[in-house]
Amino acid sequence: MQQNSLLDAAYSENSTPAFIQTIMAQGADLAVSISGGKDSDAMIRLLAKLHRARGWQGDLFALFCELGRIEWLGVDEHLRQLCAALEMPLIKLYAKRSMVDEWQHRYETIIEKQEDKPFWSSAGARYCTDREKTQPSNKFLRGSEMTATEKPFWSSSAARFCTKHEKTQPSDKLLRDHNFVVCAIGLRAEESSARAKKPRYQVRNDIASVWYKTPAYCKTAEEKEAWAEQAYQNWLDSGRKGR
Known part of the structure; x- marks a missing residue:
């Protein structure tokens, strides 16, 4: 299976998988994970355009998982301006430890256990993605309360940012349980053969x-996509019970 690519000249709005179009048309919220890099910037611009063009009614918002002092200095301002221009809320999340602190913690743990393995995150040891991005995003999407250090930042109607828009937790609308949500993550197929083989969507x-x-028996991209479609139908058949 070949992933769609924004770099493909033949890419168009119709390249969005039919299954995703179906659930978005039925009111799913859309959370777009962004990092400030070119891939996620391209993705959020495209999805914001699609969301409005198709008239999708679910909430549309961006999620940014702050990595700490390893981030480039202009990322906050860049994302504020980007989301203001796209007229969507920007939710900033924090992991339990910053990326640098996570490396230090992993190093100390490896030394304590006398293990022979690297403590740096790499293509073969992607613990950083799970702890620094996936876990904070999951916590938010479940509707869990954030820690005292976590707060969102919002654009005003005039695209001006001020402290009154920063709270210890997002508004009730964005903190409610997200029982029906699509979370978009930018994985560029050209970056590696492994990424090119990942499913376009999965539970x-x-x-x-x-x-x-x-x-666990769903191993291939095709199997994971097929299960996502079956799980969605099961959810509808249950009267939309659960998440």
Whole structure:
């Protein structure tokens, strides 16, 4: 299976998978994970355009997982301006530890256990993605309360940012349980052969109710996509019980 690519000249609005179009048309919220890099910038611009062009009624917002002092200095202002221009809320999330602190913690743990393995995150040890991005996003999408250090920042109607728009937690609208949500993540197929083989969509097991989680026997991209479609139908058949 070949992933769609924004770099493909033949790419068009119709390249959005039919299944995703279906659930968005039925009111799913759309959370767009962004980092400030070119891939996620391109993705959020495209999805904002699609969301408005198709008249999708679910909430549209951006999620940014702050990595700490490893981030480039202009990322906050860049994302504020980007989301203001796109007229969407920007939710800023924090992991339990910053990226640098995570490396230090992993190093100390490896030394304590006398293990022979690197502590740096790499293509073969992607623990950073899970702890620094996936876990904070899952916590938010489940509707869990954030820690005292976590707060969103919002654009005003005049695209001006001020402290009154920063709170210890997002508004009730964005903190409610997200039982029906699509979370878009930018994975560029050209970056590696492994990424090119990933499913275009799948159930996010960490926030899904147990009976909708992708079974362990689903190994291929095709199997994971097929299960996502089946799980969605099961959810509808249940009267939309669970997440």
